Amino acid sequence: MKFFATAVLLASTVMTAPFANAADAPQGKVLIIMSGAHELELKDGKKYPTGTYLDEVSVPLHALIVAGYTPVFASPNGTPPSIDQWSEKEWFFNGDPKALADDKALLEKQEGFKQKAPTSTREFWYQAVSPRFRTS
Numbered sequence: 001m002k003f004f005a006t007a008v009l010l011a012s013t014v015m016t017a018p019f020a021n022a023a024d025a026p027q028g029k030v031l032i033i034m035s036g037a038h039e040l041e042l043k044d045g046k047k048y049p050t051g052t053y054l055d056e057v058s059v060p061l062h063a064l065i066v067a068g069y070t071p072v073f074a075s076p077n078g079t080p081p082s083i084d085q086w087s088e089k090e091w092f093f094n095g096d097p098k099a100l101a102d103d104k105a106l107l108e109k110q111e112g113f114k115q116k117a118p119t120s121t122r123e124f125w126y127q128a129v130s131p132r133f134r135t136s
Contacts, residue, residue, distance in 0.1 A: 027068040032061070036079030051082035055092050058103035061110070073112040081113060 034057065039047045064071055075081060093099035107113050 028070070029072050030064050030069045031072050031074055032057070032064075033074050033076075034081035036075035036077050036081065038079075038082045049082075049085055051084040051087075053087035053092070054083050054100075054103055054107070055087065057081075057083075058106055062103075062106060065106075071110060073110065083107070 034052055037050060040050050042048055061071055073081060088100065088104065090097050090100050093103070
């Protein structure tokens with residue numbers, strides 16, 4: 001699921017590239033689908049905490065916000081996304097503790113990131129997407 005979430009975020013980032021600033025961008029909401037997995041069960045039965053790498057979500061998230069979009073977080077089953085503890089290391093941010101702190105703060109400010117995701121992908125489809133295709 002990490003790959004899928006990263007691909008969605010990267011595709012969203014590419015879509016914002018032509019716009020120099022938020023005034024030029026078609027503002028709206030962007031659905032960011034992330035895994036709701038918080039741990040992996042290993043062969044020996046031990047649980048390994050996991051999640052999305054911080055920089056995999058913070059870099060495209062920043063680009064979306066700068067472009068004037070509002071991020072909406074969702075997961076397949078509506079559970080909140082989590083950040084992999086091993087990705088919260090300065091060396092992922094060129095050894096810059098401020099960059100790490102800024103990215104963590106960016107995510108903490110996002111509605112729906114730490115609490116239950118506002119919707120599951122199925123709920124989002126029925127509430128936001130499918131009405132556009134209904135004929136009655």
